[in-house]
Amino acid sequence: MVTKEVEAAPGLKTKLSVDNVSMTYKRDGKLTHVLENVNLEVSDGEFVCLLGPSGCGKTTLLNTMAGFLTPTSGTIQVNGEAVRGPDPRRIFVFQERGVFPWLTVEGNIGFGLSKLTKPEREQRIAHYVKMVGLQGFEKSYPAELSGGMKQRLEVARALAVNPDMLFLDEPFGALDSITRLVMRSELLRIWQAERKTIIFVTHDIDEAVQLADRVVVMSARPGTIQQIVPIDIAHPRDISSQHYLELRDGIFKQIGLAHQV
Amino acid sequence: MNSLAAPQRWEKIFWPLVATALLLLLWHFSVIWSGTKIFPSPRDVGRGMLELFRHHVLWADIRDSVRRVLIGFGIAAVLGIPMGLLLGWYPAANQVVNPVMQILRPISPIAWIPVAIIFFGIGDRAAVFLIFLGSFFPIVVACINGVSNVPSVFRRAGRNFGLTPMQLLTRVVFPAALPQILVGLRIALGIAWLVVVAAEMIAVDSGLGYLVIDSRNSGKRYDLVIAAILLIGVIGLILDLIFRSLERLKPLRWGFRNVA
Numbered sequence: 001m002v003t004k005e006v007e008a009a010p011g012l013k014t015k016l017s018v019d020n021v022s023m024t025y026k027r028d029g030k031l032t033h034v035l036e037n038v039n040l041e042v043s044d045g046e047f048v049c050l051l052g053p054s055g056c057g058k059t060t061l062l063n064t065m066a067g068f069l070t071p072t073s074g075t076i077q078v079n080g081e082a083v084r085g086p087d088p089r090r091i092f093v094f095q096e097r098g099v100f101p102w103l104t105v106e107g108n109i110g111f112g113l114s115k116l117t118k119p120e121r122e123q124r125i126a127h128y129v130k131m132v133g134l135q136g137f138e139k140s141y142p143a144e145l146s147g148g149m150k151q152r153l154e155v156a157r158a159l160a161v162n163p164d165m166l167f168l169d170e171p172f173g174a175l176d177s178i179t180r181l182v183m184r185s186e187l188l189r190i191w192q193a194e195r196k197t198i199i200f201v202t203h204d205i206d207e208a209v210q211l212a213d214r215v216v217v218m219s220a221r222p223g224t225i226q227q228i229v230p231i232d233i234a235h236p237r238d239i240s241s242q243h244y245l246e247l248r249d250g251i252f253k254q255i256g257l258a259h260q261v
Numbered sequence: 262m263n264s265l266a267a268p269q270r271w272e273k274i275f276w277p278l279v280a281t282a283l284l285l286l287l288w289h290f291s292v293i294w295s296g297t298k299i300f301p302s303p304r305d306v307g308r309g310m311l312e313l314f315r316h317h318v319l320w321a322d323i324r325d326s327v328r329r330v331l332i333g334f335g336i337a338a339v340l341g342i343p344m345g346l347l348l349g350w351y352p353a354a355n356q357v358v359n360p361v362m363q364i365l366r367p368i369s370p371i372a373w374i375p376v377a378i379i380f381f382g383i384g385d386r387a388a389v390f391l392i393f394l395g396s397f398f399p400i401v402v403a404c405i406n407g408v409s410n411v412p413s414v415f416r417r418a419g420r421n422f423g424l425t426p427m428q429l430l431t432r433v434v435f436p437a438a439l440p441q442i443l444v445g446l447r448i449a450l451g452i453a454w455l456v457v458v459a460a461e462m463i464a465v466d467s468g469l470g471y472l473v474i475d476s477r478n479s480g481k482r483y484d485l486v487i488a489a490i491l492l493i494g495v496i497g498l499i500l501d502l503i504f505r506s507l508e509r510l511k512p513l514r515w516g517f518r519n520v521a
Binding site: 066068085086087088090091092094097098100101102103111112141142143161 | 412414415417418420421422423432433436437439511512513514515516
């Protein structure tokens, strides 16, 4: 039995609503249904992970939410307003490839701040340099930074324009497993400090259960929401607790994976 | 020398010197053994070069050649870079212009010499025109490719931060394409230096190309011919080295491999 929980957590303002979104590509005369009737509501300040196997349309869904793609049918609204394109109030964070290699750390963080006065901009840059722990690297170029530092830089560049939503597309996928763990707790720390609404795409079940308020499990081709799993564990999460393991194993079963390798 | 070990500092200078010395020796003995009366030995050429420097004509020739190249190349860059950026930015416009460009591009600038002389007569402007033609197309093509190779994540990030199309072009696409544009400029400068010599042999009466042809025509001074040819090589190398040093600038360095 497939359950669909589309309601946002009670008592909170709805930030993002996805209504009956379908997405169809036509390639070589063949129609590919990437998304079918996706419904989702995300409340203000919520951390939601979109989880699914590769090719399940989770990145496509994220791109429609961010306004880079227009759904074939259905609507996406943010604060009750239809999404018509990318917007500086909602920043998309790519893997670390998205930082501009021709700009320094300062230049990257200040990229979206050209409307501010110089002192304001410098203050904002300094604030986010500190928040992501890149002090001492202000004048460095991305080529001189490690993968994890570049990823933090991209998050800082996104946060600097003070968006109310962040879209992250497998942001830690290219990092080694230790750096990835560090980055997760950094992201949670930043999220708790700034309370942005975060939509986070991943194919890593542990990552989803460690981070999210709710995990949206998607099935492949055509991509639909299979189940939405609320993760009712307070941060910081004990990832060896019984409840954590139960939730994680539930999602493993949901995706159809036995718990053995 | 082990091919895996990084060469020592002295080796980087020493071995090329050895190779050059061997080549000069080979040249020297080839002239002696073949018994040629026309082709000069390295020593003759060295004397010829000193003679050229002493008579002060050489500096004027170098100055004229470099000036023509800089003007022709400069005009090509000033017109070619914006044109290439726009053609890369609007693929529809590129499709319109591309066939004409693909026909004009493979034509050697030398073939335009008669046309240049009709337009500009014998003189500086004909030579500058030829250099412009030779360097314009590589610059335009490098810019088009540079723009179309800009990774889409950069464009998307720029759009996400609310840039207008014009800002996107100047703040994202241009800097992202700059390393490739620089490669195109460097190739164009190399071509410009090739073209100036040919142009000066026909269309003007000064410059290093003129020096080569004039040394032959007035008294078959092959020592001066070879001296001038070697100078052309050295100055071409210097121009290229100046350009390559730009690749080390930090906002550009990311776009080049193998640059320490």
